[in-house]
Amino acid sequence: MAIENTTGSNEFATIYTRESLANDSCQEYDGPQARVFKIIVIGDSNVGKTCLTYRFCGGKFLSNPEATIGVDFRERTLQLDGENIKLQIWDTAGQERFRKSMVEHYYRNVHAIIFVYDVTSLASFESLPEWIEECNHHSVPPMVPRILVGNKCDLRESREVSTFLAQRLADSYNFPLFETSARDLAEKEHVDAIFLTLAYRLKNHRPLRLKQPSESNFIQLAAEQEEKTPCYC
Numbered sequence: 001m002a003i004e005n006t007t008g009s010n011e012f013a014t015i016y017t018r019e020s021l022a023n024d025s026c027q028e029y030d031g032p033q034a035r036v037f038k039i040i041v042i043g044d045s046n047v048g049k050t051c052l053t054y055r056f057c058g059g060k061f062l063s064n065p066e067a068t069i070g071v072d073f074r075e076r077t078l079q080l081d082g083e084n085i086k087l088q089i090w091d092t093a094g095q096e097r098f099r100k101s102m103v104e105h106y107y108r109n110v111h112a113i114i115f116v117y118d119v120t121s122l123a124s125f126e127s128l129p130e131w132i133e134e135c136n137h138h139s140v141p142p143m144v145p146r147i148l149v150g151n152k153c154d155l156r157e158s159r160e161v162s163t164f165l166a167q168r169l170a171d172s173y174n175f176p177l178f179e180t181s182a183r184d185l186a187e188k189e190h191v192d193a194i195f196l197t198l199a200y201r202l203k204n205h206r207p208l209r210l211k212q213p214s215e216s217n218f219i220q221l222a223a224e225q226e227e228k229t230p231c232y233c
């Protein structure tokens with residue numbers, strides 16, 4: 001099942017569906033001159049942040065991921081309407097003990113935020129206001145796009161969070177809502193569509209304040225992380 005919902009404000013005018021992806025001008029591209037956007041993926045431990053980002057960047061489902069320590073970095077470069085866009089995805093740790101020293105780094109110069117919950121865990125859904133609050137505490141500008149993703153839709157029998165409930169929360173924050181599954185192969189294009197929706201939004205939004213994340217900081221943090229945790233890229 002794939003559901004894409006927009007908020008009434010039409011903030012995300014471009015929402016990419018499976019069908020539109022098939023005809024889209026978006027291609028994989030690994031050229032040197034890409035605009036770089038930092039996207040952080042936030043939410044409780046075990047909701048599937050690693051699996052979602054790995055599905056988007058690596059194409060596969062990770063059945064036995066280890067808990068993220070600090071942050072794992074993944075990247076994918078796309079060519080959108082002739083422009084090279086590199087999405088630098090920060091897969092953050094859900095467990096407090098693995099994230100507390102990193103929180104400042106997560107939010108610095110972030111361009112977009114994906115809040116993830118698990119549709120089979122009401123607790124992970126009820127944590128969302130705290131994650132959103134943390135983000136607000138770090139003074140992330142309001143123009144930074146935020147989206148809500150309910151993962152593990154393949155576990156239909158165990159669902160604890162209805163689409164209705166999730167949509168109500170999404171509407172209250174004015175965020176678009178997506179429900180998907182990192183595990184279900186049939187949802188692969190839908191996972192791509194979530195990130196592509198953000199990529200198009202970022203590409204077309206060129207505020208003067210937009211600051212590129214420093215490549216040197218990124219490389220240094222990535223090197224530190226590699227020592228701590230295996231990289232699945």
Ligand SMILES: Nc1nc2c(ncn2[C@@H]2O[C@H](COP(=O)(O)OP(=O)(O)OP(=O)(O)O)[C@@H](O)[C@H]2O)c(=O)[nH]1
Pocket residue numbers: 043044045046047048049050051052062063064065066067068069092093094095151152153154155180181182183184
């Ligand atoms: N059924 C199902 N299981 C999933 C899905 N996505 C992730 N999982 C499983 O959920 C568990 C946690 O996945 P992770 O991606 O490591 O979760 P996380 O949010 O990154 O966890 P932390 O690194 O601790 O923050 C793993 O056992 C995955 O195999 C999904 O879409 N469907």
